Amino acid sequence: xxxxxxxxxxxxxxxxxxxxxxxxxxxxxxxxxxxxxxxxxxxxxxxxxxxxxxxxxxxxxxxxxxxxxxxxxxxxxxxxxxxxxxxxxxxxxxxxxxxxxxxxxxxxxxxxxxxxxxxxxxxxxxxxxxxxxxxxxxxxxxxxxxxxxxxxxxxxxxxxxxxxxxxxxxxxxxxxxxxxxxxxxxxxxxxxxxxxxxxxxxxxxxxxxxxxxxxxxxxxxxxxxxxxxxxxxxxxxxxxxxxxxxxxxxxxxxxxxxxxxxxxxxxxxxxxxxx
Amino acid sequence: xxxxxxxxxxxxxxxxxxxxxxxxxxxxxxxxxxxxxxxxxxxxxxxxxxxxxxxxxxxxxxxxxxxxxxxxxxxxxxxxxxxxxxxxxxxxxxxxxxxxxxxxxxxxxxxxxxxxxxxxxxxxxxxxxxxxxxxxxxxxxxxxxxxxxxxxxxxxxxxxxxxxxxxxxxxxxxxxxxxxxxxxxxxxxxxxxxxxxxxxxxxxxxxxxxxxxxxxxxxxxxxxxxxxxxxxxxxxxxxxxxxxxxxxxxxxxxxxxxxxxxxxxxxxxxxxxxxxxxxxxxxxxxxxxxxxxxxxxxxxxxxxxxxxxxxxxxxxxxxxxxxxxxxxxxxxxxxxxxxxxxxxxxxxxxxxxxxxxxxxxxxxxxxxxxxxxxxxxxxxxxxxxxxxxxxxxxxxxxxxxxxxxxxxxxxxxxxxxxxxxxxxxxxxxxxxxxxxxxxxxxxxxxxxxxxxxxxxxxxxxxxxxxxxxxxxxxxxxxxxxxxxxxxxxxxxxxxxxxxxxxxxxxxxxxxxxxxxxxxxxxxxxxxxxxxxxxxxxxxxxxxxxx
Numbered sequence: 001x002x003x004x005x006x007x008x009x010x011x012x013x014x015x016x017x018x019x020x021x022x023x024x025x026x027x028x029x030x031x032x033x034x035x036x037x038x039x040x041x042x043x044x045x046x047x048x049x050x051x052x053x054x055x056x057x058x059x060x061x062x063x064x065x066x067x068x069x070x071x072x073x074x075x076x077x078x079x080x081x082x083x084x085x086x087x088x089x090x091x092x093x094x095x096x097x098x099x100x101x102x103x104x105x106x107x108x109x110x111x112x113x114x115x116x117x118x119x120x121x122x123x124x125x126x127x128x129x130x131x132x133x134x135x136x137x138x139x140x141x142x143x144x145x146x147x148x149x150x151x152x153x154x155x156x157x158x159x160x161x162x163x164x165x166x167x168x169x170x171x172x173x174x175x176x177x178x179x180x181x182x183x184x185x186x187x188x189x190x191x192x193x194x195x196x197x198x199x200x201x202x203x204x205x206x207x208x209x210x211x212x213x214x215x216x217x218x219x220x221x222x223x224x225x226x227x228x229x230x231x232x233x234x235x236x237x238x239x240x241x242x243x244x245x246x247x248x249x250x251x252x253x254x255x256x257x258x259x260x261x262x263x264x265x266x267x268x269x270x271x272x273x274x275x
Numbered sequence: 276x277x278x279x280x281x282x283x284x285x286x287x288x289x290x291x292x293x294x295x296x297x298x299x300x301x302x303x304x305x306x307x308x309x310x311x312x313x314x315x316x317x318x319x320x321x322x323x324x325x326x327x328x329x330x331x332x333x334x335x336x337x338x339x340x341x342x343x344x345x346x347x348x349x350x351x352x353x354x355x356x357x358x359x360x361x362x363x364x365x366x367x368x369x370x371x372x373x374x375x376x377x378x379x380x381x382x383x384x385x386x387x388x389x390x391x392x393x394x395x396x397x398x399x400x401x402x403x404x405x406x407x408x409x410x411x412x413x414x415x416x417x418x419x420x421x422x423x424x425x426x427x428x429x430x431x432x433x434x435x436x437x438x439x440x441x442x443x444x445x446x447x448x449x450x451x452x453x454x455x456x457x458x459x460x461x462x463x464x465x466x467x468x469x470x471x472x473x474x475x476x477x478x479x480x481x482x483x484x485x486x487x488x489x490x491x492x493x494x495x496x497x498x499x500x501x502x503x504x505x506x507x508x509x510x511x512x513x514x515x516x517x518x519x520x521x522x523x524x525x526x527x528x529x530x531x532x533x534x535x536x537x538x539x540x541x542x543x544x545x546x547x548x549x550x551x552x553x554x555x556x557x558x559x560x561x562x563x564x565x566x567x568x569x570x571x572x573x574x575x576x577x578x579x580x581x582x583x584x585x586x587x588x589x590x591x592x593x594x595x596x597x598x599x600x601x602x603x604x605x606x607x608x609x610x611x612x613x614x615x616x617x618x619x620x621x622x623x624x625x626x627x628x629x630x631x632x633x634x635x636x637x638x639x640x641x642x643x644x645x646x647x648x649x650x651x652x653x654x655x656x657x658x659x660x661x662x663x664x665x666x667x668x669x670x671x672x673x674x675x676x677x678x679x680x681x682x683x684x685x686x687x688x689x690x691x692x693x694x695x696x697x698x699x700x701x702x703x704x705x706x707x708x709x710x711x712x713x714x715x716x717x718x719x720x721x722x723x724x725x726x727x728x729x730x731x732x733x734x735x736x737x738x739x740x741x742x743x744x745x746x747x748x749x750x751x752x753x754x755x756x757x758x759x760x761x762x763x764x765x766x767x768x769x770x771x772x773x774x775x776x777x778x779x780x781x782x783x784x785x786x787x788x789x790x791x792x793x794x795x796x797x798x799x800x801x802x803x804x805x806x807x808x809x810x811x812x813x814x815x816x817x818x819x820x821x
């Protein structure tokens with residue numbers, strides 16, 4: 001035989017070696033385990049370590065201790081002031097921190113959107129998200145493709161938006177009042193990513209719209225509608241805040257009737273000169 | 276340059292032809308010179324009149340394309356955000372008018388703005404008539420016509436608001452249904468009759484269309500004509516002033532002076548409506564989306580003139596009575612019927628109640644200055660406060676969202692304010708009226724400050740007062756006493772005939788409160804100088820000036 005230098009007979013002989021069955025078993029188990037480890041979601045912290053994100057988790061933890069732990073507890077276990085963050089997921093962290101709602105300025109009915117703190121940027125949000133995600137999983141941040149308004153069907157999204165969102169957020173997302181000082185915020189400042197994250201995490205007074213209630217495609221359609229409403233120019237003139245007849249009535253009285261009264265005063269002030 | 280001394284034949288010929296057949300000449304001769312008094316507030320009713328004309332014209336334009344149907348269609352027009360969405364024909368045709376008909380959006384917006392200005396104009400006109408007492412004899416019936424016009428205008432607005440079948444109008448329709456169905460016993464029958472079956476059914480838009488473009492405008496037109504004819508025949512009231520009596524009217528003739536002013540005022544009204552229609556977006560139905568009974572938006576509001584009903588609904592506690600297996604939902608019935616009843620019935624009955632209380636059967640052609648009937652003015656202001664608070668609370672969610680006030684706080688505030696507010700307004704207005712009457716008496720009695728400071732020989736400084744200008748003095752002197760029905764018992768201690776029963780006593784006491792003039796214009800004897808000698812306050816006058 002030329003080549004391997006090993007005769008067919010010798011392979012056949014080794015196949016029948018008493019240890020061969022164990023070697024095959026080990027190989028099969030190794031392949032199966034390796035494939036499973038690749039496919040299945042493993043321990044988040046271990047996965048983060050193996051994917052080289054261990055630094056993010058560690059950095060995130062120190063950020064958390066510095067900026068969040070006074071309310072949420074040293075291990076995100078929650079306190080009487082704030083809920084535990086185990087299992088809320090990276091999406092919740094990104095939504096709350098990138099919109100400036102967290103860290104909260106003061107406890108109140110609802111944390112408002114506000115300018116970002118100095119330490120908040122794309123990297124620190126990623127690190128903080130990685131830390132919270134490592135605690136107990138939860139919804140992940142969406143990919144750019146999942147929230148791309150250009151890939152959604154705005155008309156379909158509009159129907160879903162009217163059925164699910166406007167009872168709190170108003171028909172174009174201008175926002176509205178809720179009970180006990182809470183409110184549904186204006187959607188026009190939210191990024192597509194934040195809108196998606198709000199739907200999957202249900203921040204503050206908002207319910208969760210998980211993937212079985214609204215599929216990711218539905219969500220993208222709704223984002224497309226919200227963004228197109230935001231970009232839609234008002235063809236009829238000034239939009240008057242797009243909150244409906246309240247501002248229209250104010251304009252009718254303040255502009256319309258006031259002007260007509262002034263006109264009446266002006267017209268009747270013109271007296272005929274006595275000849 | 277030649278002057279024209281004779282009527283040219285091409286005018287004279289047709290003119291006398293028409294005159295011979297219509298008798299128009301003598302009619303015009305009599306009426307063209309009709310005198311109208313001049314006061315800015317007398318023009319306010321014309322806002323409503325001219326908006327109505329604009330409404331008729333723009334409304335006719337809209338009927339050319341509007342389809343009052345509830346059949347389902349799939350939208351395939353140019354508005355991308357609704358393409359492929361199922362909607363009613365009414366909504367689709369409104370989108371068509373908005374985005375495809377040339378000038379359609381402008382006319383739609385003008386129609387809606389004109390509707391708001393129409394109702395608002397009626398309101399300010401009614402307030403002017405109320406506060407000047409211009410509804411008094413012989414004008415009570417015209418006042419009743421006015422109240423009917425206002426009520427019909429609300430119905431006209433409600434039906435028109437529902438026609439486009441958008442999500443917002445659907446919310447209003449749903450409340451209408453809720454009110455109808457809450458009526459005890461007849462509610463369900465009435466609702467099924469109105470909607471042709473279960474809400475929303477497929478009939479209501481076409482039914483409202485018939486009401487909105489035919490029946491109600493027809494009645495409005497007839498009543499407006501009656502309103503104008505009565506005003507013309509009875510002549511307009513005038514404000515008190517020099518040479519003005521109950522027997523004359525001082526002002527400018529209809530032709531040419533008043534006609535020019537009225538024409539100009541029409542153009543102003545048109546300018547306001549067209550300007551708003553051009554620059555301010557109103558009722559953007561494409562943003563609301565088509566109506567489905569399952570959807571509702573935050574901030575769903577009616578047009579402003581229905582806001583007081585909305586506010587009443589929002590502050591009402593959730594009360595209901597269950598009686599013999601029937602639910603009487605007071606939480607809907609009371610807000611739907613009571614405020615409307617107080618405002619509209621109160622307005623309609625006021626002239627008669629006032630007549631009953633004062634026993635005043637005289638004709639009045641000179642208007643009151645509001646301060647000179649302080650109780651009427653205070654009642655009016657209390658009414659405005661009642662209406663205004665309800666109107667404001669109809670927007671409590673927008674107030675809460677935009678001014679960061681707890682929604683429930685606005686509700687609780689409303690529940691107290693609706694009772695306290697009118698009382699406070701009554702008291703403040705009464706004090707202001709009395710204060711203004713004192714001011715009038717002061718001006719007439721002591722003159723007005725001339726701005727001239729004089730130094731007396733003893734070193735004292737005084738400001739010289741001069742008598743008020745003649746027209747101002749006459750305007751103030753136009754104050755007329757309010758009659759009081761007799762209620763005091765005679766020497767034998769027997770009260771007069773009408774004041775013996777409980778109602779009679781109440782009437783006499785109300786009459787005394789309503790009519791007593793606490794600040795008579797003439798200073799009482801012993802209070803110093805009379806009116807004439809006071810005309811020249813000279814250096815010899817030693818007055819205290821602090």
